[in-house]
Amino acid sequence: MIPDFASHLALAQMDIGPFAPKPTSFEGDQQEAAVELWASPDGRISLGVWECTPGRFTADRSASTEFCHFLSGRIEMTHEDGRVQAFGPGDAITLPQGWKGIWRVVERVRKIYVITQG
DSSP, rough: OOOOOGGGSSTTSSSOOOOEEHHHHHHHEEEEEEEEEEEOSSSOOOOOEEEEEEEEEEETTTTTTEEEEEEEEEEEEEETTTTTTEEETTTTEOTTTTTTEEEHHHHHHHHHEEEEOO
């Protein structure tokens, strides 16, 4: 099926739905919202937009790989080995399968994501 590309316009401003508490948050009253824009028929690949308020949360990519392109906001990621990297608007990263670490949302962040399972 060919996706409706009109749904992929103005991703930095589009309404992505209601915010809810972030389950893996351990600092701050973090809230997140997301909208899936496309998924493969087998469910192994998904594309969407995600937004989160400031705070810290754990991230575990044991079963998936994630590509992120940051549209707004600022984050700091701490890798398991202690390295810290900062990202903001225009930056793109890939979290390979097996990656684990901590995200610190410094400034409310919005990203486009592509997640591939397995």
